[in-house]
Structure formats: C-alpha cells, structure tokens
Amino acid sequence: MQIVFGIDFGTTNSALSVYRNGAVEVVPVDDMNQAGNLMRSVLYFNEDKEIFTGGEAISRYVEDGAEGRFMQSIKTFLPSGSFQSTEIFGKRYAIDDLVAIILKKLKACGEAHAGCTVESVVLGRPVVFSTDAAKDAMAQQRLEKAARKAGFKNIWFQYEPVAAALAYEETMEAGEERVVLIGDFGGGTSDFSVIRVKGGAFNRSDRRSDVLSLGGVYVAGDKFDSQVMWSKVAGHFGRYARYKALGGNEWVNIPASIIYTLCQWHRIPLLRARKTRELIRTIKQTTDDRQAIEHLENIIEDNFGFALFQAIEKAKCELSDTEMASILFTECDLSLDEGIGRGEFEEINADNFLKIENCIDEVVAQAGLTPAQIDTVSLTGGTSKIPHIQQLFATRFGQDKSQTRDAFTSVVHGLGSSVPLFV
Ligand SMILES: Nc1ncnc2c1ncn2[C@@H]1O[C@H](COP(=O)(O)OP(=O)(O)OP(=O)(O)O)[C@@H](O)[C@H]1O
Ligand SMILES: [Mg+2]
Numbered sequence: 001m002q003i004v005f006g007i008d009f010g011t012t013n014s015a016l017s018v019y020r021n022g023a024v025e026v027v028p029v030d031d032m033n034q035a036g037n038l039m040r041s042v043l044y045f046n047e048d049k050e051i052f053t054g055g056e057a058i059s060r061y062v063e064d065g066a067e068g069r070f071m072q073s074i075k076t077f078l079p080s081g082s083f084q085s086t087e088i089f090g091k092r093y094a095i096d097d098l099v100a101i102i103l104k105k106l107k108a109c110g111e112a113h114a115g116c117t118v119e120s121v122v123l124g125r126p127v128v129f130s131t132d133a134a135k136d137a138m139a140q141q142r143l144e145k146a147a148r149k150a151g152f153k154n155i156w157f158q159y160e161p162v163a164a165a166l167a168y169e170e171t172m173e174a175g176e177e178r179v180v181l182i183g184d185f186g187g188g189t190s191d192f193s194v195i196r197v198k199g200g201a202f203n204r205s206d207r208r209s210d211v212l213s214l215g216g217v218y219v220a221g222d223k224f225d226s227q228v229m230w231s232k233v234a235g236h237f238g239r240y241a242r243y244k245a246l247g248g249n250e251w252v253n254i255p256a257s258i259i260y261t262l263c264q265w266h267r268i269p270l271l272r273a274r275k276t277r278e279l280i281r282t283i284k285q286t287t288d289d290r291q292a293i294e295h296l297e298n299i300i301e302d303n304f305g306f307a308l309f310q311a312i313e314k315a316k317c318e319l320s321d322t323e324m325a326s327i328l329f330t331e332c333d334l335s336l337d338e339g340i341g342r343g344e345f346e347e348i349n350a351d352n353f354l355k356i357e358n359c360i361d362e363v364v365a366q367a368g369l370t371p372a373q374i375d376t377v378s379l380t381g382g383t384s385k386i387p388h389i390q391q392l393f394a395t396r397f398g399q400d401k402s403q404t405r406d407a408f409t410s411v412v413h414g415l416g417s418s419v420p421l422f423v
Contacts (some may be wrong), residue, residue, distance in 0.1 A: 002020075009184055012188075013038040013237040026416070039106065044061045051101060074102070078139035104149075107151060120152065165197055179197075181378070186221065224349055238296045257326065269303065295332070324340070356389070365380075
C-alpha cells in the first residue's frame with residue numbers, strides 16, 4: 001500500500017494531507033493551532049540553539065521577549081538570489097535548510113498519523129515564484145532540495161491553484177463538466193488558473209490539456225499589511241519627518257528606503273546596520289519630529305516589528321467582517337490607536353487591487369475565453385475573505401458564479417488528490 005503526502009508550504013500557513021487507498025485526508029500538524037489543520041510557516045531559534053516551528057515558535061518568541069531569531073514568510077525568499085544563507089547563533093543555514101526544518105516537522109506529523117515512514121510527496125508551488133524564469137527555476141530547486149533534506153525521496157510539484165481545482169472536482173457530480181476560474185489568494189502570492197473540471201474524473205489521467213491557463217502576481221496578504229503600515233502607521237516612525245543634513249540649512253526628508261524597509265517587518269532587522277543607525281542618530285539631532293525618530297530607533301532596537309504587524313493584520317482581517325477597525329498597539333512609549341475604514345483600506349490598496357484585476361483579465365484572455373464562458377469562479381486562500389476581492393469577481397463574472405472554498409485547506413487537499421497523476 002502506497003502512502004503519499006501532499007504538502008502546501010505556504011508563505012503564512014502550511015498544511016499536510018495524506019493520500020492512502022485512493023482517499024485523501026487533511027491531518028492536524030500543530031497542536032497549538034486553533035484555526036484548524038494548519039501550522040504557521042514560522043521558525044524560532046532561541047539562544048540555547050533550540051529550534052521551534054509553528055505555534056510553539058510564536059509563543060516562545062513572545063515569552064523570551066524577542067531575544068532569539070524569529071523568521072516568517074520564508075517562502076518569499078525562495079526566488080531571491082540575494083538571500084543565500086543566514087547565520088543564526090554561530091551556525092550557517094542555507095534557505096533550503098530553513099525550509100527543510102518546516103517540511104521535516106510536517107513530515108513527522110504525517111508519519112505519526114500514518115503510522116509509518118513516508119518518502120513520497122506532492123509539493124505545491126505558486127504559478128509564479130518569480131517573473132524571471134531563472135529565479136523561478138531556482139525557487140523550485142531550492143524547495144526540492146529542502147524536501148530532500150527533510151527526508152523525502154520521491155518529490156513531485158503541482159501548481160497550487162490546479163490543486164485547488166482538483167479539490168473542487170471532488171464536490172461535483174459524476175459526469176458534470178465545467179470551466180472554472182480558480183483564485184488562490186494567500187499571504188505571498190495570488191494565483192489563478194482556468195481549468196476544465198470533471199466530476200468523477202479526478203485523478204484518473206494526465207490533466208495537462210484541461211489546464212487552459214495559469215497566472216499569478218506577487219500581491220497578496222503581506223502586501224496589504226505593508227500598505228497599511230505605509231499609509232496609516234509609518235507616520236509614527238518618521239515617514240513625514242524632516243531633518244537638516246550635516247552643515248546644511250535645508251530641510252530634507254528622511255530616506256524613503258528606510259521607511260520602505262520598515263513596511264516589511266521581516267526586513268526591519270536590516271536597519272540595524274551600523275551606517276543606518278548612525279544616519280538615524282544624525283537625523284534625530286535636527287529633526288522636526290523627534291518623537292517619531294525615537295519610535296523608529298525603538299522598533300529597530302527592540303525588534304517589535306512582528307508584534308506591530310500582527311496588530312495591523314488583525315485590523316485588516318476585522319475589516320473583512322466590519323466597516324471599521326482599529327490598529328491597537330502599545331510598546332515602549334508608543335501608544336497606537338489608529339482607526340481604518342473598509343473604504344479607506346480599499347483606497348490605499350487601489351494599486352494592489354489593480355494588479356490583481358489585470359492578472360485575472362490576462363488569465364481569462366489567455367485561456368481564449370470571455371468572462372461569460374467561465375462557468376464558475378472558485379476562491380480560496382485567507383486573503384479571498386477580503387470583500388473587495390470577492391467583489392472584483394462578482395463584477396466581472398456575475399454574483400451567482402462565485403463560490404468560496406475552504407480558505408485554508410483546499411490546496412493541500414487537492415495536492416493529495418494530485419497523487420495519482422504522478423505515481
Ligand atoms: N479574514 C481575513 N481577511 C483578510 N485577510 C485574511 C483573513 N484571514 C486570513 N487572511 C490573510 O490570509 C493570508 C494567509 O492566507 P493563506 O494561509 O491562504 O496563505 P499561504 O497559503 O500561507 O500563502 P501563499 O499561498 O501565498 O504561499 C494572510 O496574509 C492573512 O493575513
Ligand atoms: Mg497558499
């Protein structure tokens with residue numbers, strides 16, 4: 001009897017499914033995750049050289065007062081040539097080493113569930129890791145290397161939105177056939193596919209001819225958080241502060257690069273570079289907003305970017321259900337209570353939504369279809385809960401065509417359903 005795992009290694013969340021005897025089961029992978037069968041894709045290294053993943057990593061990091069090294073959105077770095085490796089408490093980790101730690105943890109959970117060693121896996125991958133073909137290939141190679149290091153021997157890849165389509169198929173009646181546009185809105189990427197789905201036909205044959213088109217953009221949950229930081233919060237950290245450069249009498253703006261870096265919380269530690277620190281010290285001497293520059297120093301020194309972004313993300317998620325939310329955050333002498341309305345959220349993210357819209361239109365056109373020829377729209381991924389995203393589809397394809405799938409596990413379920421395509 002062959003058992004194969006499906007692994008959805010996501011920017012924010014990861015999950016695992018078990019394929020056995022033609023059936024697919026999504027299994028729990030993190031005791032501390034209340035949201036369901038997910039594990040947050042995060043790592044924490046403490047000073048005693050212990051390594052934690054998922055919910056445990058988050059709680060240890062918070063308990064330890066952010067002393068060790070915390071990492072998230074690791075998937076985002078897979079296509080980045082500038083991220084080769086990182087040193088953590090005297091040990092060097094290549095990016096695939098980091099990913100391998102998460103995959104190993106998932107594998108162990110799956111094996112505990114299956115009751116045996118499993119060496120085969122179907123891994124999900126976004127349609128676009130990078131628009132640069134060389135970087136895209138590198139990202140997949142790194143993911144494959146990570147899977148090998150985690151102990152897998154047989155490794156296949158499936159596009160995440162295609163996996164979501166296969167999961168959708170299992171809910172259809174035998175003989176039913178439809179053209180579906182799948183939208184998978186995660187933390188790092190928004191991926192699309194137009195695929196012909198067939199009830200009762202799933203996992204029987206090569207499905208390549210049924211995939212009519214694929215596309216994706218690097219605009220998803222993380223970008224929305226960054227935008228909220230930029231528009232609503234960065235002012236508290238000196239976005240509008242000016243200073244007088246050495247010897248001059250002219251007001252100059254604080255370098256935008258510092259504020260950009262601040263808007264991606266996992267890059268904030270880069271601002272600890274000596275030169276940047278010195279610059280910020282200089283700015284503080286003459287600035288017209290000393291308090292903001294002190295907050296900037298504090299967020300860099302005390303590394304509370306993670307906690308701040310959690311507050312931002314929380315407000316963003318609330319806006320999916322309510323018209324108004326508040327970004328509430330207290331740290332050092334900063335006390336934030338910043339209201340944000342749904343309309344305002346949509347306005348500040350207009351460019352991000354536009355990129356998504358263009359991508360949807362392209363994917364439909366590439367399939368050689370008009371919107372009217374799409375039978376069903378199926379949305380998945382955490383970011384698909386944003387009402388404006390659902391609205392984009394309703395406007396183009398009609399309200400009655402839209403369905404929302406289980407936001408967090410349809411991809412991993414479909415990865416399990418993909419198994420017969422490969423083995
Ligand atoms: N109710 C909500 N409203 C808006 N956004 C939400 C909501 N719930 C979750 N999210 C966002 O969804 C994202 C995580 O979704 P998901 O778990 O599908 O991503 P992922 O699979 O890890 O990422 P990717 O597929 O890009 O690798 C996060 O950015 C999170 O903030
Ligand atoms: Mg995903």
